[in-house]
Amino acid sequence: MRRLLTLAGLLGILGLGGLAPTLAHAGATTVEMSFERGTVDVTIGDRFTLSTMVENIGAAPTEPFVAHLNVASLTNDVYVDPEDWSANRSVDLPLIPPGARTTVDWELQAVNPGTFDVYVVLLPSGATSSPGPLTVSPPVRVAVAPRQSISAGGTLPVAVAVPIILGLVAVAARLRHRRTG
Amino acid sequence: MTTTSEPDAEAAAPHVAATSGWRVVAEQECRDMWFSGRGPLLLFAYSLLLSVMTYLAGTNQVLNFLEQREAVSLTVQIAVAVGVLVTLVVSADSISGERERGTFENLLLSPASRRGIVLGKLLGALSLWFATFAISFPYLWALGRGVSLVGTAMAVGLAVGTILAVALACLGMLISTRSNSNRVSVAVGIFILLALFAPTQVPAGLPKAWFGDLLTRVNPIGSSLHYMSAVLVRGHSWSQDLSYLVSPALTAVLAGGLLALRAERFVTLRAERGRA
Numbered sequence: 001m002r003r004l005l006t007l008a009g010l011l012g013i014l015g016l017g018g019l020a021p022t023l024a025h026a027g028a029t030t031v032e033m034s035f036e037r038g039t040v041d042v043t044i045g046d047r048f049t050l051s052t053m054v055e056n057i058g059a060a061p062t063e064p065f066v067a068h069l070n071v072a073s074l075t076n077d078v079y080v081d082p083e084d085w086s087a088n089r090s091v092d093l094p095l096i097p098p099g100a101r102t103t104v105d106w107e108l109q110a111v112n113p114g115t116f117d118v119y120v121v122l123l124p125s126g127a128t129s130s131p132g133p134l135t136v137s138p139p140v141r142v143a144v145a146p147r148q149s150i151s152a153g154g155t156l157p158v159a160v161a162v163p164i165i166l167g168l169v170a171v172a173a174r175l176r177h178r179r180t181g
Numbered sequence: 182m183t184t185t186s187e188p189d190a191e192a193a194a195p196h197v198a199a200t201s202g203w204r205v206v207a208e209q210e211c212r213d214m215w216f217s218g219r220g221p222l223l224l225f226a227y228s229l230l231l232s233v234m235t236y237l238a239g240t241n242q243v244l245n246f247l248e249q250r251e252a253v254s255l256t257v258q259i260a261v262a263v264g265v266l267v268t269l270v271v272s273a274d275s276i277s278g279e280r281e282r283g284t285f286e287n288l289l290l291s292p293a294s295r296r297g298i299v300l301g302k303l304l305g306a307l308s309l310w311f312a313t314f315a316i317s318f319p320y321l322w323a324l325g326r327g328v329s330l331v332g333t334a335m336a337v338g339l340a341v342g343t344i345l346a347v348a349l350a351c352l353g354m355l356i357s358t359r360s361n362s363n364r365v366s367v368a369v370g371i372f373i374l375l376a377l378f379a380p381t382q383v384p385a386g387l388p389k390a391w392f393g394d395l396l397t398r399v400n401p402i403g404s405s406l407h408y409m410s411a412v413l414v415r416g417h418s419w420s421q422d423l424s425y426l427v428s429p430a431l432t433a434v435l436a437g438g439l440l441a442l443r444a445e446r447f448v449t450l451r452a453e454r455g456r457a
Binding site: 045047154155156157158159160161162163166167169170173174176177 | 215216217218220221222224225228229231232233235236238239240250251316319320322323324326414415416
């Protein structure tokens with residue numbers, strides 16, 4: 001089910017396509033969304049920030065939106081849980097006056113190796129909002145390189161040797177203290 | 182714990198002894214700590230804890246899931262947290278313990294000033310902090326050598342941990358001066374420490390409002406751990422999150438200042454009536 005949803009999300013992105021700013025009509029307003037960069041190259045575990053600029057290019061103020069971040073893997077063999085990538089994936093956006101813009105910063109951490117697309121969807125959240133077409137940003141392509149993790153062989157000598165040395169020092173200090181009274 | 186040393190020599194030159202009294206007290210505290218076997222035993226127990234943590238970080242797939250910087254940051258945070266814990270416990274014992282054991286009168290009769298006694302005991306307690314942190318070096322080296330993070334981890338851990346250790350040692354000693362019972366002062370010290378640690382265990386995934394950030398900033402332990410994590414894991418510069426160090430620095434200045442200003446009144450044979 002998750003894969004199907006991911007695939008559906010991906011198809012949605014590809015349908016809206018490219019790095020060009022996305023135009024969408026949500027209710028009576030027109031909103032344009034773009035990222036400050038199109039690609040990110042990181043190593044697993046790295047943290048990075050993406051900024052989404054939301055601009056009202058219409059003639060009327062926007063309605064309230066919820067901006068929602070999503071992460072989709074471009075390969076089938078990587079399971080993605082977007083919550084692992086970012087703790088705060090939904091942000092309430094205030095009304096944006098005509099011609100004004102607002103920026104949303106997303107803090108992410110690359111927790112899977114592979115190639116991913118990160119995108120943002122605007123969901124109308126006002127009381128009178130109609131469930132019209134959603135506004136989807138162009139995706140940011142994130143390439144995550146694997147990293148060699150800590151080797152158990154490297155930590156074992158230290159983990160064993162230090163307590164042994166300190167244990168011997170503690171025993172020696174205790175014996176010396178007893179002997180000297 | 183402290184005993185007076187060479188009273189005849191000090192009586193011959195009381196003004197000299199008074200000015201260097203803190204040094205005599207500090208030396209005696211360090212001797213008691215390190216030659217009696219208590220200090221080495223604490224270091225041994227501390228090294229066992231770090232060994233388990235380091236080995237788990239190297240072998241456990243969940244802890245090893247992310248990357249070395251996370252493991253280094255975790256180890257530094259544990260080194261600092263446990264280091265300041267033992268420093269706080271030792272400082273909380275410093276005055277009330279002497280009162281309870283009936284050895285404080287001898288110390289008060291020595292030429293050392295009250296401030297000298299406080300400073301000497303503070304330095305004795307801090308020697309434990311520096312020793313515990315020195316023990317963490319081989320562990321940090323084993324974990325962080327692949328990502329060139331050892332130097333930064335040691336430097337940030339030492340700098341932030343020392344500020345925090347001074348703050349909590351002063352706090353522990355302040356509690357100790359106000360108590361006649363060792364058990365009460367140590368229990369109050371540990372309770373304060375746990376109360377300060379508790380907010381740091383809130384899952385990082387929970388959304389934080391301005392109030393959550395404020396709580397982190399006013400908590401000397403929470404803000405110190407946050408600062409270290411920002412430098413080591415997120416790669417922030419040392420100056421970027423400097424405001425997080427206001428809380429531990431302020432605690433050190435306030436508690437240390439109060440001890441220095443009120444030493445004559447606080448460092449007495451018995452704590453004031455109405456106190457524990």
